[in-house]
Amino acid sequence: MASGFSWGGGRSRCFTYWQEFQKCYAQTDNPIECRPQSNDYLECLHHPKELKRAQTIQAEFIRKVEHEAKESRKAAEIISGGAIAGVGLIKKGKPEEEGAK
Secondary structure, three states: OOOOEOOOOOEOOOHHHHHHHHHHHHHOOOHHHHHHHHHHHHHHHHOHHHHHHHHHHHHHHHHHHHHHHHHHHHHHHHHHHOHHHHHOOOOOOOHHHHHHO
16 A cells, blocks of 8 residues: 555555655654654554444444433333332232142
């Protein structure tokens, strides 16, 4: 990729960042000063920040959907069992089981 040629024959998407890094590296005595340009170039090549952000968004979306599903299950159980059973005043269960004990 550093050569500047892409698959289609034109400039690669990261060639501009490579040129900035190369220019900085050639002009400085301390390569540490070129760390921001290096980070920009590596981000363009591999997209680690973008991938991490996408994974964070996906994890939050999944967590939210699971929470909503759990809340709707609770609401459905309350509705199906009646309001008194949902409060816990009447135990759920079949009368046959209670009589057998």
